Amino acid sequence: xxxxxxxxxxEILQKDNLTPQREIGDKIGLSAPxxxxxxxxxxxxxxxxxxxxIIDRDKIGSNVTVLVEIFLERKKIEExxxxxxxxxxxxxxxxxxxxxxxSDFFLVMVVPSMTYYESITRTLxxxxxxxxxxxxxxxxxxxxxxxxxxxxxxx
Amino acid sequence: xxxxxxxxxxEILQKDNLTPQREIGDKIGLSAPxxxxxxxxxxxxxxxxxxxxIIDRDKIGSNVTVLVEIFLERKKIEExxxxxxxxxxxxxxxxxxxxxxxSDFFLVMVVPSMTYYESITRTLxxxxxxxxxxxxxxxxxxxxxxxxxxxxxxx
DNA sequence: AATGAAATGAGAGCGCG
DNA sequence: CGCGCTCTCATTTCATT
Numbered sequence: 001x002x003x004x005x006x007x008x009x010x011e012i013l014q015k016d017n018l019t020p021q022r023e024i025g026d027k028i029g030l031s032a033p034x035x036x037x038x039x040x041x042x043x044x045x046x047x048x049x050x051x052x053x054i055i056d057r058d059k060i061g062s063n064v065t066v067l068v069e070i071f072l073e074r075k076k077i078e079e080x081x082x083x084x085x086x087x088x089x090x091x092x093x094x095x096x097x098x099x100x101x102x103s104d105f106f107l108v109m110v111v112p113s114m115t116y117y118e119s120i121t122r123t124l125x126x127x128x129x130x131x132x133x134x135x136x137x138x139x140x141x142x143x144x145x146x147x148x149x150x151x152x153x154x155x
Numbered sequence: 156x157x158x159x160x161x162x163x164x165x166e167i168l169q170k171d172n173l174t175p176q177r178e179i180g181d182k183i184g185l186s187a188p189x190x191x192x193x194x195x196x197x198x199x200x201x202x203x204x205x206x207x208x209i210i211d212r213d214k215i216g217s218n219v220t221v222l223v224e225i226f227l228e229r230k231k232i233e234e235x236x237x238x239x240x241x242x243x244x245x246x247x248x249x250x251x252x253x254x255x256x257x258s259d260f261f262l263v264m265v266v267p268s269m270t271y272y273e274s275i276t277r278t279l280x281x282x283x284x285x286x287x288x289x290x291x292x293x294x295x296x297x298x299x300x301x302x303x304x305x306x307x308x309x310x
Numbered sequence: 311a312a313t314g315a316a317a318t319g320a321g322a323g324c325g326c327g
Numbered sequence: 328c329g330c331g332c333t334c335t336c337a338t339t340t341c342a343t344t
Contacts, residue, residue: 033313051208060202142252145250145302
């Protein structure tokens with residue numbers, strides 16, 4: 001269904017999706033239209049979810065990144081789904097992981113200040129009776145920040 | 156230096172960087188060349204870090220996402236920097252946060268299996284004498300996964 | 311069914327006023 | 328900044344294997 005050439009294309013696009021199709025073709029030994037057809041298929045099938053620009057958060061106003069671990073009172077699937085949906089709507093929440101272990105959710109958040117974070121916790125966490133407690137870590141530095149999937153293909 | 160129109164452009168590009176410049180121009184009330192000049196400036200200044208395709212990890216082989224919290228023995232800046240550099244080279248590590256609080260690092264990793272993860276921990280964590288202990292959480296589901304920065308601009 | 315070559319069309323890039 | 332040009336690149340068509 002998805003062969004080695006597709007993997008090679010994905011490997012290139014997840015590093016730089018503005019790479020010309022002809023250039024991709026040269027690298028993997030295919031013509032530009034062939035590459036184009038494969039990319040279209042990958043998009044149609046949702047294997048390529050989206051195409052985005054990554055913004056340097058340090059160069060754009062003052063932003064604080066915080067990590068939040070959340071411990072729930074009740075862990076029924078309906079309650080989990082409810083929280084997922086609620087968190088998804090909050091723009092300050094970049095990433096939301098539902099996890100196993102001691103805690104139940106893990107969030108990566110970006111806020112303009114700690115004061116702002118404090119105020120947002122009041123409604124988002126303290127205001128939710130199903131959240132038993134939460135633990136906040138402040139990020140000092142980000143040395144790697146990508147969503148690249150390891151594909152193990154060589155160009 | 157960077158005005159409201161730039162913010163609006165960033166807001167669009169961080170959702171979809173394949174949006175035509177003319178379409179962006181229509182939305183924010185600018186001509187296509189003007190948009191292009193601004194985008195070029197944003198790229199040159201590194202405010203736009205990179206442009207990438209996001210791949211759906213669930214549709215591409217079997218992948219397990221794990222979160223790792225790391226507690227260090229010594230927390231000198233040289234030791235921190237050394238670890239940052241080491242972690243950055245590991246393709247399975249998507250994100251590496253240096254944090255304050257009880258623990259020192261937080262990693263988001265993507266691995267083909269838990270067996271693979273177990274073997275990678277042997278060299279990466281157990282093999283490092285500065286890592287006191289680490290705590291692993293397995294991700295059951297990801298309900299939000301973006302690197303969008305909240306910009307608070309309305310289109 | 312998937313490919314490559316050639317033709318078409320859309321969009322990026324650049325100089326001009 | 329907008330206008331209009333040029334050129335690159337994406338996309339379609341079509342013949343071929």
